[in-house]
Amino acid sequence: MNHNMKESRKRILxxxxxxxxxxxxxxxxxxxAPDQYDLTWASTYDKALEAIGRKEHDLYLVDYRLGMxxxxxxxxxFQEIxxxxxVIMLTGKGDYAIDNEAMxxxxxxxxxxxxxxxxxxERAIRYGITEFKHLRAIAENERKYFGIFEKSHDIIILANCDMNIIDANPNARKKIQYSREELLVMNMKDLFFQESDAKRFFEEICTEAAIVQQEFTFRDKSGKKLSVLVxxxxxxxxxGTFLxxxxxxxxxxxxxxxxxxQEKFVISGRIARVIAHEVxxxxxxxxxxxGQFRQEEVPDPDDTNLYLDIIERNCTRINQLVTELLQSTRMMELHLxxxxxxxxxxxxxxxxxxRLQLNGIRLNLELTDETIMLTADEEKIQIALLNIFINAIEAMTPGKGVLTISTYREGKAAIIRIQDNGMGxxxxNKARLFDPFFTSKTKGTGLGLTSTQNIIINHKGHIQVESAMGEGTTFIITLPAN
Structure with a gap:
């Protein structure tokens, strides 16, 4: 018989x-069962103990009567070591009382x-070995899960749909500051800071059978709030039990x-700097x-007009800036x-x-054949798209630029895709693209894309940007379609 066969045989003492x-x-x-089992024999109690001590058998057949x-x-x-x-116990006839004792x-x-x-x-031996393996696996799992329960840094509570707490792990007891005895006689709804939260929680878990990543507020024994993700x-x-x-x-x-x-502070600081600079x-x-105007005792009419022009032009510039700032950031009224x-x-x-002609940009239109209608404020959407077009044109090399514009439907959404082959x-900078006053241009307030985002959000849409350095940028605008 080859070595492998011998290896795979179950060893019995x-x-x-x-x-x-x-x-x-x-x-x-x-x-x-030919060649399935490798049976060895221990003829005395002492030999048996010695063989058992080596722990090298899959199963033990033990006769009830062994001399002394x-x-x-x-x-x-077995228990002592x-x-x-x-272990299967073998007895002679009539020793039925031993059955119970042995078990x-x-x-x-x-x-x-x-x-x-x-x-x-043979069946008893086979069952004995496999059943034992199963029980071992179950015990191992129990030990593993019990370990997770005991050592987890999260609050773990076992409860039922009458809201009674059945068990709570050590960390739950530590965070909520109740002892295990106190928790076991408590109702779980007492852990919620607001009764409405408790109601919502139980309605959902007891009808839907699962709650995923929801925020609630618990209270500890002293009444202090705990924000929890459940x-x-x-x-x-x-x-009706749940974990x-x-x-x-x-x-x-x-x-x-x-x-x-902190971020608000940083943005308002940037706003202040730009206003200071631009104004x-x-x-x-x-x-x-x-000052010039005051210096002249009898002002020359030509000079007067010159000074007034300067004053008027600069006042208009300041006014424009303030208007632009307000428009880019406020919630707007839409004429839909x-x-x-x-x-x-x-x-x-x-x-x-x-602008496209001046910069020698080639236009590539991929518009949908489908009629997709949407409810929008035409003027505002034009401003939003124009800002993106201008950005795209300015990012491309004159004479080599290609602007690709596609429209299509995706589920319930209307999509406009604007792609350039500019510098990327x-x-x-990607994360700050829509921040007020963020700009990489020497001239420019950095309010264009802030405006665009504000308009798209007000239309219940969203805008996303994909870009690769040296390859270009794609803006994807999603708006609800009718």
């Missing part, structure tokens, strides 16, 4: 002081020697709020003109009407015709 019994069992097993000892002593030895293995001591099965047939013995799953329909895993995001939320305020130049001109997607795109493009946008 038979503990029995009767050599005939060992011979019979050997023969029967070989008949029923019994099979129960063998089972206790902390060795778990399947309590940890036997896997119990067989009466005279009554057993070969196939039954995932919950129904475990048992019959019992709730809540991540404490209180600190995270606080940090986010601080970051948002200061015209103001300086106005002050100079007024139904428009055809292609017509809107075309009329906006017409406004950029001169550096990764670090």
């Amino acid at each position: 038979m503990v029995d002081d009767d050599e005939d019994d060992f011979f019979l069992v050997s023969t029967v097993l070989q008949d029923v 000892h019994t099979g129960i002593d063998i089972l206790r030895h 902390g060795y778990e293995a399947p 309590i001591a940890g036997a896997t099965d119990y067989l009466v020697k005279g009554d057993i047939t070969g196939p039954e013995l 995932n919950a799953n129904k475990l048992d329909e019959q019992l 709730c895993v809540a991540e404490d995001i209180t600190d995270k939320k606080r940090e986010e709020l601080e970051k948002r305020q 200061r130049n015209p103001l300086t001109n106005i002050i100079l003109a007024v 009407q139904d428009h055809n997607l292609n017509d809107l795109t075309g009329s906006s493009l017409a406004l950029a015709t001169d 946008i550096p990764e670090e």
Whole structure:
């Protein structure tokens, strides 16, 4: 027989002081399942202990009567050395009381020697080995999940649809500051800061069977708020039990709020700088003109007109700047009407015709054949698209630029895709593209794309940008179609 065959055979130790019994069992097993089992024999209690100590068998067949000892002593030895293995107890006829005792001591099965047939013995051995493996796997899993439950940094609560808490992990007890005893007599709705939240939570988990990534506010024993991100799953329909895993995001939320305020501060700082810069130049001109004007005792009419022109021109410039700033950032009033997607795109493009020609840009139109209607403010959408067209034209090399404009439907959305083959946008600028006053141009307020985004958002749409350095940029505008 080859080595592999021997390797794959199940190893069994038979503990029995009767050599005939060992011979019979050997023969029967070989008949029923040839070459499946490798059976060895321990003829005394001491030899048995020594062999068991080596822990090298898949299953143990143990005779109940062993001279001074019994099979129960063998089972206790397994427990003493902390060795778990399947053990089948063999007894003579009439020892039925032993059955119970053997099971309590940890036997896997119990067989009466005279009554057993070969196939039954083989089946008992096979079941003993596989059943034991299954139980081992289940115990291993239980240990693993219990470990997760015990050591998790999240709040884990097991409860039912009567809202009674069945169990809570150590971290839940630590965060909510109740002892396990207190939690086990509590109602889960008492953990919610607001009753309406508790109601929403239970309606959802008990009807939908799962809650994914939802924010709730819990309260601890002292009444302090905890912001939590909850995932919950129904475990048992019959019992109505569910497992709730809540991540404490209180600190995270606080940090986010601080970051948002910091960002607002940074943006308002940028706004202030741009205003200072853009407004200061015209103001300086106005002050100079007024100064000149004052110096002349009898002003010359020509000079007077010159100074007044300077003052007027610069006042208009400041006024324009302020208007532009307000328009780009405020919520706007929309005059909505139904428009055809292609017509809107075309009329906006017409406004950029001169620039396209001046820069020698080739236009590539891929407009849909489908009639896609949308409700929009034509004038505002034209401003939004024109800003993108101008950006695209300025990003391309004169004479070599290709501007590709496509329109199509995607589900319930109307899409306008504007693609250039310009220099692309550096990764670090992508995130700031729509910020007020962010610009990489020497002349320009950096309000164009802020305006565009504001208009698209007001139309309940969104805008996304894809760009690769040296290859070009694509703006994708999504608007709700009718």
